[in-house]
Amino acid sequence: xxxxxxxxxxxxxKSGTSVKIECRxxxxxxxxxxxxxxxxxxxxxLMATSNEGSKATYEQGVExxxxxxxxxxxxxxxxxxxxxxxxxxxxxxxSARGPGASSYEQYFGPGTRLTVT
Amino acid sequence: GIxxxxxxxxxxxxxGANSTLRCNFSDSVNNLQWFHQNPWGQLINLFYIPSGTxxxxxxxxxxxxxxxxxxxYISSSQTTDSGVYFCAVALRGGSYIPTFGRxxxxxxxx
Numbered sequence: 001x002x003x004x005x006x007x008x009x010x011x012x013x014k015s016g017t018s019v020k021i022e023c024r025x026x027x028x029x030x031x032x033x034x035x036x037x038x039x040x041x042x043x044x045x046l047m048a049t050s051n052e053g054s055k056a057t058y059e060q061g062v063e064x065x066x067x068x069x070x071x072x073x074x075x076x077x078x079x080x081x082x083x084x085x086x087x088x089x090x091x092x093x094x095s096a097r098g099p100g101a102s103s104y105e106q107y108f109g110p111g112t113r114l115t116v117t
Numbered sequence: 118g119i120x121x122x123x124x125x126x127x128x129x130x131x132x133g134a135n136s137t138l139r140c141n142f143s144d145s146v147n148n149l150q151w152f153h154q155n156p157w158g159q160l161i162n163l164f165y166i167p168s169g170t171x172x173x174x175x176x177x178x179x180x181x182x183x184x185x186x187x188x189x190y191i192s193s194s195q196t197t198d199s200g201v202y203f204c205a206v207a208l209r210g211g212s213y214i215p216t217f218g219r220x221x222x223x224x225x226x227x
Contacts, residue, residue, distance in 0.1 A: 002162075034214075038158075043203065043219045091158055097213075104148045104167075104213055106205070108160035 001027050004096050006109030013084055013116055021079045021112045023094030029074035030096035034106065035067075038091045050077050084116045119144045119208055123218035130194050130225050138189040138221045140204035148207035148215065149180055151189050155200045163189070163202075194225045 003026040013019050023033060032051050036044040048064075050056040050071035058064045066088075068080040077096075081088055091113050095106040120143040130136055140149075151163040164171050164178040166187065171178055175194075180187040191198055201222050205215035 041222075043217045046214065049214060093158070093160065095160075104207070105150060105162065105165045106215060107162060108152070111158040113158075 002105070002107045003027055004030075004094065004107045004109040006094055006112055008112060009110060010113045011115070013114070015085055015116055016083055018080055018082045019084055019114060021081075021092055021094075021114075023077045023079070023096070023109050025075045025096040025107075028096075030077075031074065032097045033071055033077040034095045034097070035069060035077075035079050036093045036095070038093060038111075044093065047079075081114065084114070086116045089114055089116045119146070119206060119216050121204065121206055121216050121218035123202075123204060123221050125221060126219065128221055128223045130223065132195060132225055132227050134194050134225075135190070135192045136194060136223070138191070138202050138223075140187040140189070140206075140218055142185050142187075142206045144185070144208055146182065146185075146206040146208060148213055149182075149187055150205050150215065151178055151187070152203045152205065153198075153200050154203060154220070160203070191223075194223075196225050196227050199223055199225050 005024045007022045035047045047062045048056045048058045050069050056069035071077040093111040095108045122141045124139045149167050152160045154160045166178045166180045168182045175192045177190045201220040203220045205217045207213045207215045
């Protein structure tokens, strides 16, 4: 139980285009989802917290107009990187927490490796 | 905010060896998890352990919340244990948004 999927696993896009990443909780309802960014050999950096049906809460320094987060249902959250640039290249990971699993445990998706050329 | 320190930052072992990883935190917490990030980037839940001791096969963990630390024990290490081990904590009375440590990078040689 408590499986989180993420799609796509890898994406290469041209500078200036937008990329959408999906995060789904497959066997539980996730009231809260988190989006992280990870640079090589570094820890996870929290970008934003999203609750179903409400606006995401962004961490300081994260541009909300650039990283659009939509938590439209209890099983799906999306992250859209708008007008991507090479500096947005990174490993993006989502996680979910919800009543279907332990309320305080996070379960992570497999991550999306974004390369902007 | 809460500070989370993990030690050692790097660890190299021979297969079959035992090891202890430590996570120190600066404030009272009521949510602590240990994760293993494999070489492909997937984070795998190891333990949810805000206090006490748990065991799962060759792995066990102990959290002493009053002294603000947690330990992860790996016994009879295998090459598949290689990767980065993170602890993540959330403050008591907070919004349960975890803070991650910098991780311990483990390499197990055959």
